[in-house]
Amino acid sequence: MxxxxxxxxxxxxxRAFDVLNIVLLIGVGMLxxxxxxxxxxxxFATELEITTRPFFLWPNEFTTVSYxxxxxxxxxxxxxxxxxVVTFVGTLIQLAxxxxxxxxxxxxxxxGRRTILSLVIFTMVFSAxxxxxxxxxxxxxxxxxxxxxxxxxxxxxxxxxxxxNFFQQLPNELEESAKIDGAxxxxxxxxxxxxxxxxxxxxxxxxxxxxxxxDYLSPLLYLSDTSKWTLQMILRQxxxxxxxxxxxxxxxxxxxxxxxxxxxxxxxxxxxxxxxPFLQKHFAKGxxxxxxxx
Amino acid sequence: MTxxxxxxxxxxxxxxxxxxxxxxxxxxxxxxxxxxFLMLPGIVYFVLFRFWPMxxxxxxxxxxxxxxxxxxxxxxxxxxxxxxxxNPDFPRLLTNTxxxxxxxxxxxxxxxxxxxxxxxxxxxxxxxRTVQTLVYIPHFLSWTVVVSITALMFSIGDGPLWTFFSWLxxxxxxxxxxxxxxxxxxxxxxxxxxxGWGTIIFLAALAGVDQEQYEAAIIDGAxxxxxxxxxxxPSIMPTIVVLLILQTGQILNTGFEQIYLMSNSxxxxxxxxxxxxxxxAGIQQGAYSYATAVGLFKAIIGLVLIFGTNWLAxxxxxxxxx
Numbered sequence: 001m002x003x004x005x006x007x008x009x010x011x012x013x014x015r016a017f018d019v020l021n022i023v024l025l026i027g028v029g030m031l032x033x034x035x036x037x038x039x040x041x042x043x044f045a046t047e048l049e050i051t052t053r054p055f056f057l058w059p060n061e062f063t064t065v066s067y068x069x070x071x072x073x074x075x076x077x078x079x080x081x082x083x084x085v086v087t088f089v090g091t092l093i094q095l096a097x098x099x100x101x102x103x104x105x106x107x108x109x110x111x112g113r114r115t116i117l118s119l120v121i122f123t124m125v126f127s128a129x130x131x132x133x134x135x136x137x138x139x140x141x142x143x144x145x146x147x148x149x150x151x152x153x154x155x156x157x158x159x160x161x162x163x164x165n166f167f168q169q170l171p172n173e174l175e176e177s178a179k180i181d182g183a184x185x186x187x188x189x190x191x192x193x194x195x196x197x198x199x200x201x202x203x204x205x206x207x208x209x210x211x212x213x214x215d216y217l218s219p220l221l222y223l224s225d226t227s228k229w230t231l232q233m234i235l236r237q238x239x240x241x242x243x244x245x246x247x248x249x250x251x252x253x254x255x256x257x258x259x260x261x262x263x264x265x266x267x268x269x270x271x272x273x274x275x276x277p278f279l280q281k282h283f284a285k286g287x288x289x290x291x292x293x294x
Numbered sequence: 295m296t297x298x299x300x301x302x303x304x305x306x307x308x309x310x311x312x313x314x315x316x317x318x319x320x321x322x323x324x325x326x327x328x329x330x331f332l333m334l335p336g337i338v339y340f341v342l343f344r345f346w347p348m349x350x351x352x353x354x355x356x357x358x359x360x361x362x363x364x365x366x367x368x369x370x371x372x373x374x375x376x377x378x379x380x381n382p383d384f385p386r387l388l389t390n391t392x393x394x395x396x397x398x399x400x401x402x403x404x405x406x407x408x409x410x411x412x413x414x415x416x417x418x419x420x421x422x423r424t425v426q427t428l429v430y431i432p433h434f435l436s437w438t439v440v441v442s443i444t445a446l447m448f449s450i451g452d453g454p455l456w457t458f459f460s461w462l463x464x465x466x467x468x469x470x471x472x473x474x475x476x477x478x479x480x481x482x483x484x485x486x487x488x489x490g491w492g493t494i495i496f497l498a499a500l501a502g503v504d505q506e507q508y509e510a511a512i513i514d515g516a517x518x519x520x521x522x523x524x525x526x527x528p529s530i531m532p533t534i535v536v537l538l539i540l541q542t543g544q545i546l547n548t549g550f551e552q553i554y555l556m557s558n559s560x561x562x563x564x565x566x567x568x569x570x571x572x573x574x575a576g577i578q579q580g581a582y583s584y585a586t587a588v589g590l591f592k593a594i595i596g597l598v599l600i601f602g603t604n605w606l607a608x609x610x611x612x613x614x615x616x
Contacts (some may be wrong), residue, residue: 014518021412022421028409029428032490035443036431038454042446055454101336104329111322116337123340125543126597128347129589130550130569131576136347154339185328214436216551221577232438236555239442258449265442272434279434280427 036269042262043067050258066256066263073251076234080267082146083213083231087271090150091209095201097154098163103189105160106167117161124157134221148222149212149230156211159204166200167193203282206275213271235268354587367583374587383571391567394553395545397481403541406489407534410496411522426497429490437551440483444556445470448479471560480556499533500526535612543600546592568592 037057042050043066045059053060070076104110105117127133133152142148170193178188194201216232223229229237238244239261246254323330354374356367378384409429416422432440447455450468460466469475503525511521550569557565568588576585604614 011517017415017518018417021415022418025412025416025421025425028490029425032429032432032486035447035486036435039443039446051452054452054457097335097339100332101339104326104333107329110326110329111319116333119345120340123344125600126348126593127344128351129586129593130572131582131586131589132347132350132353133343134577135350135353135582136343140342151339152343154343155336160336185332189332210434214434214438216436216438216555220554232436235438235442239445258446258452261442261446265439265446268442269435269439272436273431276431276434280430 039262039265043259043266045259045262047256047259050262063259065253066259069246069249069251069253069255069260070263070267072253073249073255075248075250076231076238076264076267078227079229079231079234082228084271086146086149086230087209087212090212091205093150094154094156094208094212095205098156098160098204099194099197099201100189101155102160102163103167103185103193105164108168120157120160130221137222143222144225144228145222146228149215149218152218153211153215156208159207163197163200163204166197170196199282203279206279206282209275210272210279231268235264238264351586351590353583354590356583358583358586360582370583374584375591377584378588378591383566386563387566387568387571390564391546391548393477394480394548394567397477398484399538399541399545401481402484402489403492403537405485406492407496407530409489410493410500410530411526413493413497414500414526415518415522426490426493429493431490432487433491435487437549437555440487441552441555444479444483471558473561473564476556476561476564480552483552483556495533495537496530499530503529532613535607536615539600539603539607539615542603543596545599546596 034057038055041057041059044062044064045056046061046063046065049056049059049061105113107113137143137148137152142151174192174196175188178192183191214232215230216236219228219230219233223233238249241248242257244255244257244260246252249255249260350364353364353367355369355371356364357370358364358367413422413425416425435443447453448459448469450456450466450470456469459469467475469479507525508521511525516524546568548567548569550573553565553567554570554573557570569592572585572589572592575581575588607614
């Protein structure tokens with residue numbers, strides 16, 4: 001192996017390509033995060049610096065005035081808190097529903113399994129569309145309720161199938177021995193299967209969490225009461241406006257026109273960025289495990 | 295390779311006679327009661343939020359008035375579909391939608407493959423992992439954040455990208471509110487957000503390639519390009535085909551959030567796509583039946599496309615998804 005690796009490097013053109021490739025990919029990696037780093041730097045910069053320096057990754061004059069304005073804004077703080085709670089509760093519910101449905105479907109001898117799986121797959125390629133779903137949510141009385149941000153997307157069919165595939169490839173012996181000891185299916189799931197599936201479940205929990213946190217369409221459709229708006233709605237409101245008054249933000253500190261936009265973007269992104277290292281550790285593995293066999 | 299979407303077949307066998315079948319059904323229910331019980335919430339979810347809307351979509355053939363209810367509303371057949379297809383807006387919506395789809399299919403998708411191949415050629419594992427970690431990040435940002443960052447970067451007069459492009463093209467246009475800049479901006483966002491993430495599935499396929507193939511090729515004197523062309527690309531071909539099929543089915547789904555958030559009164563003529571049209575007509579103007587018809591039209595075309603490409607892929611000896 002080592003010798004062939006060595007040989008692959010051996011030609012001059014090959015080495016030139018390697019160097020070029022390294023430079024190019026470092027550039028691509030930088031491009032992926034530079035916009036975010038610029039916004040981060042801008043959120044700590046003064047209004048003057050933002051409007052006079054075209055690009056910087058480190059502010060000349062460091063200030064937290066934008067964040068002070070945000071922290072004293074009741075609208076933004078409330079939206080942040082609500083979104084955290086909705087995301088937390090929603091993730092638990094979505095993950096529980098998905099795992100509970102995936103487990104029986106992993107049993108190849110379950111009657112009706114093939115029909116149910118086909119119907120699930122059908123929902124991946126055909127959906128009734130925005131309006132009929134909206135009308136169902138409306139008929140269920142979920143408009144202007146936080147449940148409308150959680151329930152209509154409770155089970156992602158892709159996640160369901162990947163978790164099902166993961167359960168399916170777990171060794172049968174553990175389960176059988178638990179059953180010989182008198183455990184019922186619920187106990188087997190709770191005591192045997194779920195502990196073995198922690199990395200996969202963690203991955204999909206984070207996917208669900210990011211999905212709820214980032215969702216803009218659901219609050220746009222279902223929440224007309226502005227006092228219930230989630231952080232993404234507020235973010236849109238702040239960054240799309242030419243400038244905001246302290247009144248609009250319900251804030252004691254008058255907001256800097258541009259600086260506050262930078263800071264709100266960071267606030268809306270921070271939880272996702274914090275979750276990313278955990279997510280990253282698992283997702284490649286979690287995604288692959290499930291897709292090996294149908 | 296078996297794809298995730300395939301359902302394993304039940305063993306073949308003649309159906310048992312009716313009476314025995316009925317008894318078997320009952321013993322099955324008893325025997326599997328816990329499993330059915332666990333699945334119940336999930337089934338309720340699918341019925342309520344995935345299949346009930348499909349039934350509700352029959353308002354596309356009616357003049358739905360909420361006060362009268364679905365059943366009490368007047369049946370109009372295909373009138374809404376006809377109205378949509380003959381609407382003067384239709385050609386413009388179709389064009390805009392197809393252009394966004396083409397940007398995704400012919401530019402963003404190939405770029406993903408190229409990035410995956412380049413990453414695969416990178417032998418410094420630590421650098422490879424670092425670059426991967428970085429390029430996945432934008433995928434996890436919301437469209438609201440991406441659009442907000444775009445607005446800050448293209449802010450007229452002081453945004454870094456505005457400064458750069460206005461110097462490059464010698465213009466002082468407000469790119470955020472320009473018809474000419476709408477599609478380039480959409481493409482930039484698309485590529486920035488999801489090119490890196492899209493490489494995951496190709497890199498996974500490449501990780502499964504037998505290294506001996508490469509060694510044998512080297513002994514046979516194959517150069518680097520020949521190895522990529524004859525080993526690497528064929529080994530990700532099934533993945534490319536599956537993704538192409540899935541993408542084709544999504545052609546008319548342009549990603550509502552991105553387009554909606556990027557459109558404004560000045561670029562609307564190039565920004566409007568089917569998805570945003572459904573929203574404006576249905577939610578904002580309350581034309582539920584008409585908007586449902588538009589959505590249904592879109593979904594049916596998507597279904598036809600996905601089965602069509604799947605059939606084509608099988609014709610050309612590639613593994614399909616069904």
